[in-house]
Amino acid sequence: MGHVEDRWYKTLRHEGGRKERVKTQLFGKGLRYRVRYIGPDGKERKKSFPDRAKREAEAFMVSTETDKLRGSYVDPLAGRMTFAEYAETWLRTRSFDESTREVTEHRVRKYLLPFFGSRQLASIKPGHIREWDAALVGKLAPATRAVIFAHLRTILGAAVDDERIAKNPCSAKSVTPPRPVQRRIVPLRYDQVSAIRGGLAQRYRAMVDLGAGCGLRQGEILGLGVDDIDLDAGWVHVTRQVKLVRSRLVFGLPKNDRDRRIPLPDSVALVLHQHIDDFPPVVLTLPWENPADEERVTVPLLFTTTRRGAINRHTFDDKSWRPAVRAAGITPTRATGMHALRHFYASSLLDAGESIKALASYLGHADPGFTLRVYTHLMPASEERTRNAIDNLFGPATEGPGSRS
Known part of the structure; x- marks a missing residue:
């Protein structure tokens, strides 16, 4: 005692x-x-x-x-470690894929360490969190602030788990997490997708069919091998993507670290069959996830550069995609990037009556609730179906429920 x-x-x-x-x-x-x-x-x-x-x-x-x-x-002495010391330990021991690690390290060192770095963990109070976030208003987009705030909350949450502080100041009632502005997605029209496709070099046009017809992400299209496509059975198996890690191209798992199978429409299968005839797959070997690791993976890629190399998405966007968007009479913005093809795919399936659960599976979303939140405004209106259902139940409109004895 x-x-x-x-x-x-x-x-x-x-x-x-x-x-x-x-x-x-x-x-x-x-x-x-x-x-x-x-x-x-x-x-x-x-x-x-x-x-x-x-x-x-x-x-x-x-x-x-x-x-x-x-x-x-919680030992009071444990909280004397500075935020910078603990954040570096967290970055080193946290399980990330390398591309995520690179981005997270950049955000932590640029936006968190300048304000919190020299402070002892135990000295960080909710007021400091509010002051830090208020200083970023107007300087960073709400979505970016929300991501960086999530990093801060996770780091301090880990400090609680490690018994360096008793509670997470980010979880205080007086702290309001920044929330990104939820913008309604406006999908491209079919004629716009066709125009963009026509503005691309022939060797890249089938990429549009995979994005708009199967909902693949850009990196997944770039990492697609000929063995991942079953033209006879009508399936696309998404097992990898091409991504940039520390300025080098690598193969890696798809987003959320899960592969998936997507129905391959006959129209897209015909385009891919012709693409394979015109541009035979190129067998390429790239590092797996981390450029510094010795592990290598070899894939016969469907899409490569004119020099038979893997495609860098930044180069493709600058030299091919944005010029094609401009040629189609569309102003290039973040909303008109190649990701817009996934939105076109999602809106087309919802318009055809596909379920949110199936759409989430095809898109590779970990949570169907996320799919619902993003695309609920694109679901067909149910008012007419409601009227028809009641009319069919009660008979002719002149014999409504009030007229029956």
């Missing part, structure tokens, strides 16, 4: 049981009260309080003993 020690006074015991309270050599020097207690690891801990703060010292002692009994005790 802990106890509170008064460093300015000591009690002398005289013969006959008389006690006398006298000043010590430390009287008037430094902090007066010192709480001494044994931590869960069996080592003695102590914390000092100033004069006239005996109640605070006693409250700290009671709180500490209670936390020990509950198993929620």
Whole structure:
């Protein structure tokens, strides 16, 4: 059990049981009260309080003993590690694929360390979180602020798990997480997709068919091998993507680290068959996930550059996609990138009555709820179906439920 020690006074015991309270050599020097207690690891801990703060010292002692009994005790010394030190440890030990690690490291070092880096973990309060976020308003898009805030909350949450701080200041009621503005997706029209396709070089046009006809992501299209397509049975098997990691092209798992099978429409199968005849697959070997690792994967790629190399998405976007978008009479924006083909695919399936669950599976979304939130406004209106259902139930419109006896 802990106890509170008064460093300015000591009690002398005289013969006959008389006690006398006298000043010590430390009287008037430094902090007066010192709480001494044994931590869960069996080592003695102590914390000092100033004069006239005996109640605070006693409250700290009671709180500490209670936390020990509950198993929620956090060593105050553990929180003295700076945010920068802990963030670097978190980045080093966190499980990421390499492309995600690269982006996360950039965000943490650019947007979190300048404000929080020199602060001790235990000193970071909800007010600091609010101050930091307020300083970014107007400088970063809400979506970017939301992602960086999620990094901060995750780092401090890990500090709670590691028993360096007792609670996460990002979770305080006074802290409002930034929320991205949810913009309604406006899909490209069929004539616009066709025009963009026509503006691309012949060797790249089948990429549009895979995006608009199967919903593949750009990196998945670039990583598609001839063995991933079953032209006879009508399936596309998405098992990898081509992505950039530290400025180098690598193969990696699809987003959410899960492969999937997508129905291959006959019209797209015919286009792919012709593409394979016109541009035979090129067998290429790239690192797997991390350019620094020795693991290599060889794939007969369907789409390559004119020099028979893997396609860098940034180069493709600058030299091929955006010029084709402009040629189609469309202003190139983030909303008109190659990802717009997935939105076209999703809107087409929803318009045809496909279920959200099936669409989520084809798109590779981990949560059908996410698919619903993104595309719910594209689902066909149900008003006419409701009217028809009731009319069919009750008969001719002149014989409504009120007219029946």
